[in-house]
Amino acid sequence: MRTATQTSLLLAGVLFISAVPPRVYAQNGALQSPATIDAIDPNTHIVTGHVNATGQSVEFKVTNQALLMQLRPGRRFYVNLSVSLDGRNPVGTLISLGAPPPASSGGGSNASGSQSTGNNSSSSPNAYLPAVQAAVNLLTGSGNVVVQPQCNGLVAISCSGGKPVTSTIQLTRNSVNISPAGANAYTFSAQIAALTPADIPVSYSGVSCELSVNTGRAAPLSASGTFNVANLSVPNVYKLTLSGLRVSSAQGNIQFSGSVGCNVANSLQGMAESSLLPQALESRSSNPVCIAVDPKAGAKAVNCPQ
Numbered sequence: 198m199r200t201a202t203q204t205s206l207l208l209a210g211v212l213f214i215s216a217v218p219p220r221v222y223a224q225n226g227a228l229q230s231p232a233t234i235d236a237i238d239p240n241t242h243i244v245t246g247h248v249n250a251t252g253q254s255v256e257f258k259v260t261n262q263a264l265l266m267q268l269r270p271g272r273r274f275y276v277n278l279s280v281s282l283d284g285r286n287p288v289g290t291l292i293s294l295g296a297p298p299p300a301s302s303g304g305g306s307n308a309s310g311s312q313s314t315g316n317n318s319s320s321s322p323n324a325y326l327p328a329v330q331a332a333v334n335l336l337t338g339s340g341n342v343v344v345q346p347q348c349n350g351l352v353a354i355s356c357s358g359g360k361p362v363t364s365t366i367q368l369t370r371n372s373v374n375i376s377p378a379g380a381n382a383y384t385f386s387a388q389i390a391a392l393t394p395a396d397i398p399v400s401y402s403g404v405s406c407e408l409s410v411n412t413g414r415a416a417p418l419s420a421s422g423t424f425n426v427a428n429l430s431v432p433n434v435y436k437l438t439l440s441g442l443r444v445s446s447a448q449g450n451i452q453f454s455g456s457v458g459c460n461v462a463n464s465l466q467g468m469a470e471s472s473l474l475p476q477a478l479e480s481r482s483s484n485p486v487c488i489a490v491d492p493k494a495g496a497k498a499v500n501c502p503q
Contacts, residue, residue: 234272237265244268325426328435328488329375329383331496335482336439337373337387337420341365342477344397353400354408354473364397366410366477371417381426390417391446391474396454404458408451408469416447420478429487431502438485444474 232255234246242265246255259265346361347354355364369390378384389412396407412418422442426435451466453459487501 232274234268234270234274236270237268239265246274325381325383325435326375327490327496328426328437329385329424331488331490331498332424332437332439332482332486333373333375333385333387335486335498336422336442336478337368337370337385337389339369341367342481344473344477345480351402352468352472353398355397356400357398362398365394366474367392367394369414371414378423382423383426384421384423386419386421388417389420390414391450397473399453401458404456406453406455406459408453408473410446410451410469410474412446412450416450418444418446418450418474420444420475427485429502433491434487434489434499434502436485436487436501439479439482442475442479444470444478446470446474 231250232246232248234244236245238244242258242260242262244257244259244265247253248255259268342365344355344364344366346356346364348356348359348361353359355362371388371390373385373387375383375385391410391412393408393410396409399406399408420442423440424437425440426437429436446466448466451469482498485501487499488496489499490496
């Protein structure tokens with residue numbers, strides 16, 4: 198049971214900070230990993246630390262200024278796969294959780310200190326988190342995304358005169374949360390501000406319209422889905438398969454303009470949410486995607502081993 202002195206931060210797993218570190222358990226019953234704060238940047242609100250047992254780097258952002266002022270280097274906190282003050286409401290954004298540094302002797306290393314080869318065998322949720330975080334970043338991270346033209350069918354997207362044109366959407370991710378969802382499965386939810394620098398040509402039943410997206414920052418897009426992780430024969434490389442990607446937005450953030458018929462097309466917001474926007478996100482990465490987790494360089498996408 199948590200004491201009144203405990204504080205937790207919700208990032209991508211429950212991050213508990215306490216004056217007197219007790220034994221803290223996650224909601225799924227797993228023991229939290231004790232960690233220590235190393236540095237705090239009051240300007241960016243970014244806190245860096247490390248997991249005590251593995252040396253993994255932890256970097257997170259605290260949006261609550263009052264809470265940030267209470268934190269000090271050397272203070273104990275706990276990391277699992279969610280972080281909140283009350284176990285429900287997010288108060289920060291996880292930036293990264295690094296892979297454990299290579300062991301210098303024993304365990305999985307040979308006499309020279311290099312990592313031994315063989316199948317990935319860890320079943321710990323934390324072992325997969327850097328790979329999952331990298332895959333989620335590929336899909337939902339800030340930056341431009343190119344809309345994939347669809348010039349055939351009832352609805353034509355990013356096409357002019359039957360020919361594909363280049364259309365982009367600017368994305369700014371505000372927050373992301375990753376949680377375990379069963380054996381080797383992780384759900385994610387990201388809040389993303391979206392803006393089209395120029396309208397996207399769309400035609401529906403022969404009516405030519407222009408589609409624009411402007412969520413602002415108050416009511417951004419919400420993108421969610423599930424990654425299933427599979428171990429591969431290559432050490433520290435994981436295959437992640439995406440399923441159930443959904444995108445939703447507040448009414449009015451997606452607009453159709455043009456001829457009179459385009460007024461009716463405003464009812465097609467569901468088309469943009471179920472087709473255009475998910476396909477734009479999915480175009481940033483292959484599915485499945487393979488992620489290599491390097492203890493020094495971090496996690497990155499690689500070609501899947503044959």
